[in-house]
Amino acid sequence: MSEDKRKEIADLGEFGLIKHLSEKFDNVQESTVKGIGDDAAVIDRGDYYEIISTDMLLEGVHFDLSYAPLPHLGFKAIAVNVSDIAAMNGIPKQVTVNIGISNRFSLQAIDALYQGIKYACDGYKVDLVGGDTTSSSSGLVISVTVVGEVAKDKIAYRSGAKESEILCVTGDLGAAYVGLQVLEREKQVFLANPDMQPQLEQYDYLVRRQLRSEARTDIIHEIRDLGVVPTSMIDISDGLASDLFHLCEQSGLGAAIYEDKLPIDKSTYDTAVEFNLDPITCVLNGGEDYELLFTLKQDDFEKVKKHPDIATIGYMHKAEKGKVFVTKNENVVELQAQGWKHF
Amino acid sequence: MSEDKRKEIADLGEFGLIKHLSEKFDNVQESTVKGIGDDAAVIDRGDYYEIISTDMLLEGVHFDLSYAPLPHLGFKAIAVNVSDIAAMNGIPKQVTVNIGISNRFSLQAIDALYQGIKYACDGYKVDLVGGDTTSSSSGLVISVTVVGEVAKDKIAYRSGAKESEILCVTGDLGAAYVGLQVLEREKQVFLANPDMQPQLEQYDYLVRRQLRSEARTDIIHEIRDLGVVPTSMIDISDGLASDLFHLCEQSGLGAAIYEDKLPIDKSTYDTAVEFNLDPITCVLNGGEDYELLFTLKQDDFEKVKKHPDIATIGYMHKAEKGKVFVTKNENVVELQAQGWKHF
Numbered sequence: 001m002s003e004d005k006r007k008e009i010a011d012l013g014e015f016g017l018i019k020h021l022s023e024k025f026d027n028v029q030e031s032t033v034k035g036i037g038d039d040a041a042v043i044d045r046g047d048y049y050e051i052i053s054t055d056m057l058l059e060g061v062h063f064d065l066s067y068a069p070l071p072h073l074g075f076k077a078i079a080v081n082v083s084d085i086a087a088m089n090g091i092p093k094q095v096t097v098n099i100g101i102s103n104r105f106s107l108q109a110i111d112a113l114y115q116g117i118k119y120a121c122d123g124y125k126v127d128l129v130g131g132d133t134t135s136s137s138s139g140l141v142i143s144v145t146v147v148g149e150v151a152k153d154k155i156a157y158r159s160g161a162k163e164s165e166i167l168c169v170t171g172d173l174g175a176a177y178v179g180l181q182v183l184e185r186e187k188q189v190f191l192a193n194p195d196m197q198p199q200l201e202q203y204d205y206l207v208r209r210q211l212r213s214e215a216r217t218d219i220i221h222e223i224r225d226l227g228v229v230p231t232s233m234i235d236i237s238d239g240l241a242s243d244l245f246h247l248c249e250q251s252g253l254g255a256a257i258y259e260d261k262l263p264i265d266k267s268t269y270d271t272a273v274e275f276n277l278d279p280i281t282c283v284l285n286g287g288e289d290y291e292l293l294f295t296l297k298q299d300d301f302e303k304v305k306k307h308p309d310i311a312t313i314g315y316m317h318k319a320e321k322g323k324v325f326v327t328k329n330e331n332v333v334e335l336q337a338q339g340w341k342h343f
Numbered sequence: 344m345s346e347d348k349r350k351e352i353a354d355l356g357e358f359g360l361i362k363h364l365s366e367k368f369d370n371v372q373e374s375t376v377k378g379i380g381d382d383a384a385v386i387d388r389g390d391y392y393e394i395i396s397t398d399m400l401l402e403g404v405h406f407d408l409s410y411a412p413l414p415h416l417g418f419k420a421i422a423v424n425v426s427d428i429a430a431m432n433g434i435p436k437q438v439t440v441n442i443g444i445s446n447r448f449s450l451q452a453i454d455a456l457y458q459g460i461k462y463a464c465d466g467y468k469v470d471l472v473g474g475d476t477t478s479s480s481s482g483l484v485i486s487v488t489v490v491g492e493v494a495k496d497k498i499a500y501r502s503g504a505k506e507s508e509i510l511c512v513t514g515d516l517g518a519a520y521v522g523l524q525v526l527e528r529e530k531q532v533f534l535a536n537p538d539m540q541p542q543l544e545q546y547d548y549l550v551r552r553q554l555r556s557e558a559r560t561d562i563i564h565e566i567r568d569l570g571v572v573p574t575s576m577i578d579i580s581d582g583l584a585s586d587l588f589h590l591c592e593q594s595g596l597g598a599a600i601y602e603d604k605l606p607i608d609k610s611t612y613d614t615a616v617e618f619n620l621d622p623i624t625c626v627l628n629g630g631e632d633y634e635l636l637f638t639l640k641q642d643d644f645e646k647v648k649k650h651p652d653i654a655t656i657g658y659m660h661k662a663e664k665g666k667v668f669v670t671k672n673e674n675v676v677e678l679q680a681q682g683w684k685h686f
Contacts, residue, residue, distance in 0.1 A: 006449045006450075006451065007449055007450035007451060008446075008449065008450065009444065009446065009448065009449070009450055009453065010446065011450075012450065014476060014477075017450075017453070017476055018476055020450075021453070021454075021457050021476070022471070024457065024461055025461060025464065025470070025471045026470075027470040027472070028468055028470060029436045029437060029468070029469070029470045031436060031437075032436075032437060032470045032472055034472075035470060035471065035472040035473065036471070036472065036473055036474070040473065041437065041439065041472035041473040043436075043437060043472075043490070045388050045389070045393075046388070046389060046390070047389070050388075050393070052437070052439060052472065052473060052488075052490065053473065054439045054441055054473055054474060054475055054486075054488055055441070055475050056441040056442075056443060056475050056477060056484065056486055058443050058477060058478075058479050058480065058484065059480075060480035060481070061443070061477060061478055061479065061480055062477070093372045093374060093375075093386075094372060094374075094375060094384065094386060094395070096384065096395060096397040096488060098397055098398070098399040098486050099399075100399060100401050100404070100484070101352065103351075103352065103353065105352065106349045106350055106351065106352070107349075107350035107351065107352055107354075107355065107360075107363075108349065108350060110352065110360070110364070111364075114364050114367065118367055118368060121368065125371055125372070126372070127368070127369075127370040127371060127372045127375045127378060128365070128368045128378065128379070129370070129375055129377075129378040129379065129384035129386075129395065130378065130379055130383065130384040130395060130396065130397055131379070131397060132397060132398045132399050133357060133360055133361055133364070134357075134399055134401060134404060134405070135401075135404055136401050136404065137401065137402075137403035137404055137481075137482065138403070138480075138481030138482055139480065139481055141399070141401065141443070141484055141486075143397075143399055143441050143484075143486035145395075145397055145439060145488040147386070147395065
């Protein structure tokens with residue numbers, strides 16, 4: 001078609017592609033406060049900001065219907081978008097859902113999907129206000145847009161971290177990734193011998209973290225009640241290391257995190273070992289945990305230090321000091337961000 | 344799986360499915376003014392309404408890459424959503440775009456798609472503020488959400504028409520459908536003999552109406568300048584008859600439209616005849632024209648009657664009088680709404 005050599009998307013990677021595409025666009029609307037580049041877009045609504053996030057889940061790429069039950073999938077599709085609203089320190093309000101479905105789906109199957117969507121909408125108190133249902137000639141497609149709100153003085157961008165601020169993370173990490181390994185193994189066992197029933201009871205927590213991700217809006221309400229405003233925030237969808245890199249780059253800083261501070265559930269640890277995986281690698285590069293990573297002013301540390309679901313894992317420092325990982329025996333190593341390869 | 348007999352989505356149809364799914368959802372947020380059921384959702388933003396519309400285009404269902412050039416496709420994906428904002432009498436402001444692309448696409452192909460997206464964003468003055476790019480294991484997927492604004496006293500719902508009000512339509516109808524027939528024929532000719540070059544020059548207008556649909560935001564600005572507020576409005580995506588049915592049902596009325604008032608371009612007429620199609624059927628059931636169908640108070644008729652791009656095609660009457668079509672020789676026949684079958 002063109003005299004140029006064909007260029008591959010894979011050479012740019014997902015973040016490179018987004019940058020490549022978005023740099024051609026300018027914002028002209030006065031109400032646009034923040035476009036592409038954070039967890040969500042920000043629109044000025046006078047007294048407060050509206051925040052908008054959108055995500056698409058495709059069969060065969062983001063989920064495998066051979067082990068993802070449809071109600072869980074519906075729930076997760078809402079939760080991962082709500083998580084982006086939480087990552088701006090916002091409260092979700094409305095959602096739209098577009099689905100593409102092939103005619104191999106029965107009405108009961110669609111009802112099962114929407115049962116999960118409704119369960120999530122009820123739980124996160126968001127109204128389903130619109131969407132598009134269409135047939136798909138290939139796999140199931142779910143595209144969700146969530147709209148939320150946040151007071152102007154409480155919004156948390158990725159770029160707001162300052163030197164010496166402390167780094168916090170909610171919940172525990174690595175569980176969703178290890179849960180995926182469990183599901184993949186059981187699928188292979190089942191494919192080899194369809195009479196075998198999957199043995200998932202002991203992995204219940206891990207499997208749930210993979211299939212039915214929760215957004216941490218609970219934490220957003222709780223830190224608000226504690227009078228704490230994160231100076232920067234991101235949700236951990238690509239893995240702690242990768243998302244910390246985003247926070248560092250957008251804030252123009254480096255960071256140090258400590259191995260012995262990283263929150264990991266016992267079942268994540270034990271199962272990682274069972275699968276010959278390094279538990280800390282699962283924590284750092286696992287992805288899909290949808291926990292929140294945020295920075296706080298040192299003065300705010302006292303307010304959150306007793307919170308059972310917030311761990312202090314390190315601090316921000318000058319960019320020249322790099323992004324470093326301090327091991328239990330006090331070795332300082334450079335952090336590697338692997339993230340997720342979608343291309 | 345279940346003891347119930349499998350139920351097919353096709354038995355419900357697209358509108359039945361939307362109704363079936365949405366009736367399980369309630370709105371709890373104070374700011375939600377209108378959820379599912381109109382061209383767009385409506386959110387209260389204090390001094391004005393925000394309107395949100397979302398649509399998804401799937402390869403093999405909504406477009407055929409063998410004749411849809413990628414820049415046109417990108418343009419159309421934005422335009423069809425902007426059209427839904429126009430149909431609420433609103434002005435589009437921001438847009439998010441999710442795309443799923445397989446690795447058979449080069450970076451140049453993606454750039455071509457975004458060239459059309461940018462052209463539409465520039466033309467409609469909307470900011471691209473977010474989105475998700477992901478790989479697709481099957482075809483190209485484009486899911487767009489547009490956010491717009493409208494003054495509270497100017498919003499036009501489908502349900503606002505009153506008895507005796509006049510029915511207007513913008514532009515001309517049937518062109519996009521006849522354009523699709525031209526493209527399908529040329530594709531078959533090409534498949535039969537790849538050395539044949541498609542002969543599209545004389546069908547230029549029709550092909551453009553199919554591949555590069557425009558949203559009528561121009562009309563929204565113009566009727567505003569004329570001091571006219573439509574009492575109800577819908578965009579013609581499924582065909583005049585089908586969309587008039589929506590307007591009638593939601594307003595609790597019937598309507599009469601006149602054959603000799605229907606706007607049809609000469610090339611639409613001539614080409615329909617060439618294809619052994621009834622031109623009036625193309626106008627009534629064609630679809631994808633993205634023109635606006637709206638009702639006006641009789642007093643406002645004087646203000647629009649000289650507008651070159653607005654045709655008065657009939658009026659609203661009591662529901663008992665039905666939805667009728669008055670032919671040139673004054674036969675009154677019941678309107679049939681065929682619409683588009685997506686399932």
